[in-house]
Amino acid sequence: MGGTQLLIMAIAMGLMYWIARGMIGGYFAFFFIASPIVVGVVAGLIYGDLTNGLILGGGIAAAFAGIIAPGGNLPTDSALAATTVIPIALSTGLSVEQAIAFAVPMGLVGSFVTNLRKMVNVIFVHRADECAAKGDLKGIRNCAIIFPPIVELPLLFLPVFLVVMFGQDAMLAFMNNVPDWVMHGMEVAGGVMPAIGFALIMNMIGKPRLIPYTIIGFIMVKALALNNLTAGLLLGCVAFLVVLAKQERNKEGA
Amino acid sequence: MDENKKVSLTKRDVNKVIARWYITTEMSLNFERMQSIAYTYALIPALKKLYPNKEDMIPVLQRHMELFNTNATAGGLILGTTLAMEEEIANNPESMPGQAVVAVKTGLMGPVAAFGDSFSAGTLTTLAILASCSLAQEGSIAGFFLLLLGTMITLFELIFTTKLTYQKGRSAIKDIMSSKLMNDVIEGANILGMGMMGALSASMVTLSIALSANFGESVLSVQDKIDAIMPGILSLSVLMIYYYLISKKHVSVAKLVIATLVFGILTAAIGLF
Numbered sequence: 001m002g003g004t005q006l007l008i009m010a011i012a013m014g015l016m017y018w019i020a021r022g023m024i025g026g027y028f029a030f031f032f033i034a035s036p037i038v039v040g041v042v043a044g045l046i047y048g049d050l051t052n053g054l055i056l057g058g059g060i061a062a063a064f065a066g067i068i069a070p071g072g073n074l075p076t077d078s079a080l081a082a083t084t085v086i087p088i089a090l091s092t093g094l095s096v097e098q099a100i101a102f103a104v105p106m107g108l109v110g111s112f113v114t115n116l117r118k119m120v121n122v123i124f125v126h127r128a129d130e131c132a133a134k135g136d137l138k139g140i141r142n143c144a145i146i147f148p149p150i151v152e153l154p155l156l157f158l159p160v161f162l163v164v165m166f167g168q169d170a171m172l173a174f175m176n177n178v179p180d181w182v183m184h185g186m187e188v189a190g191g192v193m194p195a196i197g198f199a200l201i202m203n204m205i206g207k208p209r210l211i212p213y214t215i216i217g218f219i220m221v222k223a224l225a226l227n228n229l230t231a232g233l234l235l236g237c238v239a240f241l242v243v244l245a246k247q248e249r250n251k252e253g254a
Numbered sequence: 255m256d257e258n259k260k261v262s263l264t265k266r267d268v269n270k271v272i273a274r275w276y277i278t279t280e281m282s283l284n285f286e287r288m289q290s291i292a293y294t295y296a297l298i299p300a301l302k303k304l305y306p307n308k309e310d311m312i313p314v315l316q317r318h319m320e321l322f323n324t325n326a327t328a329g330g331l332i333l334g335t336t337l338a339m340e341e342e343i344a345n346n347p348e349s350m351p352g353q354a355v356v357a358v359k360t361g362l363m364g365p366v367a368a369f370g371d372s373f374s375a376g377t378l379t380t381l382a383i384l385a386s387c388s389l390a391q392e393g394s395i396a397g398f399f400l401l402l403l404g405t406m407i408t409l410f411e412l413i414f415t416t417k418l419t420y421q422k423g424r425s426a427i428k429d430i431m432s433s434k435l436m437n438d439v440i441e442g443a444n445i446l447g448m449g450m451m452g453a454l455s456a457s458m459v460t461l462s463i464a465l466s467a468n469f470g471e472s473v474l475s476v477q478d479k480i481d482a483i484m485p486g487i488l489s490l491s492v493l494m495i496y497y498y499l500i501s502k503k504h505v506s507v508a509k510l511v512i513a514t515l516v517f518g519i520l521t522a523a524i525g526l527f
Contacts, residue, residue, distance in 0.1 A: 023280035027326055031379060032405040037390045041398050051393040058390025058397060065383050065458060075507030104515060111508055121284030128291045132315035135308045137298055144295035148282045185519030188527045191460035192492055196510050198451040199496035201376035204368055210448040217452030222486035228384065228453055235449035239442040247438060
């Protein structure tokens with residue numbers, strides 16, 4: 001990939017990351033534009049290989065599934081991983097496993113960038129306070145939707161643009177020099193990582209007494225080989241029956 | 255009070271507030287007061303209707319600039335309640351102090367965030383993402399469209415919860431949050447959520463031991479032996495270890511990811527995994 005195509009790719013990836021993590025468009029940006037699948041589709045279309053874009057995007061998205069942002073803290077950022085790794089993987093012919101391996105450390109860099117953004121935005125809270133005190137509605141609007149994206153443009157767009165534009169050779173050189181066990185180690189980490197996301201959600205539910213249901217769910221899929229949808233339906237029925245039983249017990253008690 | 259003077263929000267006003275909130279919730283997200291600018295900005299169309307005189311609007315703007323942070327789409331529960339309360343105050347300032355709105359907001363943002371993050375974002379959206387992933391990994395564009403559909407679930411959640419709580423008025427949220435039915439719904443959602451975390455771990459988390467021992471002609475794979483105890487017991491243990499570290503030791507997720515990366519490379523170096 002070179003010349004105009006590379007330039008278009010770098011601009012597109014930079015813009016996607018800016019929209020995704022500037023969260024321009026709320027959860028639509030956060031879930032959809034930020035998803036490695038959508039990044040894969042866009043990068044695939046630009047590169048002229050939609051199928052490979054989808055395959056790479058799907059693989060990276062799966063590794064980061066379950067990682068949500070409780071309280072707005074993004075622990076590791078699949079969007080930065082996708083926007084930087086997918087274009088390079090397409091043009092250098094990385095396998096999905098290799099792409100995931102690179103995506104894991106990139107995700108960490110991303111969480112740093114998104115925290116930086118929240119620090120910068122503190123400026124606008126104080127500005128918005130002043131506007132509120134004066135009843136300046138336009139000022140509040142500017143602090144809500146105009147200033148943050150403008151300030152974030154260099155913060156979010158530029159790093160991705162530069163990595164995609166100039167990272168290809170560095171990535172190739174790295175690939176040729178890094179020992180196999182480091183690559184394999186990053187793949188191992190990528191395989192385990194979804195568990196962090198799931199543990200995070202369990203922690204948010206905050207009811208350790210419900211852990212037996214986690215084990216039941218695990219056994220249903222692993223040992224009984226049910227697919228996730230079937231397991232979900234079964235678990236939904238279990239949840240319903242348990243709550244129903246509790247209600248009836250309460251009625252008898254009353 | 256004088257019925258003629260009663261102002262009430264139209265459907266259009268509420269829709270405008272919902273649209274503003276959905277699109278801009280996290281744009282001005284910051285460490286000091288999180289989503290407060292977005293919340294204030296989202297309410298402006300409603301406040302313009304309620305307070306034709308701009309001077310009267312100032313204290314309202316100021317009280318919504320206080321710290322606010324919740325799940326953006328389940329947050330409709332709070333958004334609708336706020337609209338109902340602000341409408342009541344605008345019509346009859348004696349009905350309750352303005353601080354009551356702030357109290358309700360800050361009181362509810364935690365529980366609503368826990369419900370929204372774990373149920374709608376954590377379970378529903380994650381399921382949609384995973385289904386899209388497996389389609390995309392096969393190279394199918396259907397994964398793209400399924401993801402779009404999955405994203406819309408949360409938008410419907412926001413619209414539904416906002417309209418529900420606005421129409422039922424300010425007492426509704428108390429009734430809803432403290433009612434037995436709501437408790438039962440949350441308990442059921444929690445059971446489903448906890449179960450699904452196990453189910454998803456089973457299909458998503460991969461870890462297997464590469465070590466094997468040679469006894470003459472037969473090769474003894476350690477992984478086969480472990481699978482004989484219980485299939486996937488390694489993945490389940492990993493999940494439980496992470497859960498323990500997060501909930502009991504309060505280890506940050508960034509640290510966990512770094513530790514996982516280091517652990518992966520070290521164990522790969524000695525050929526364990």
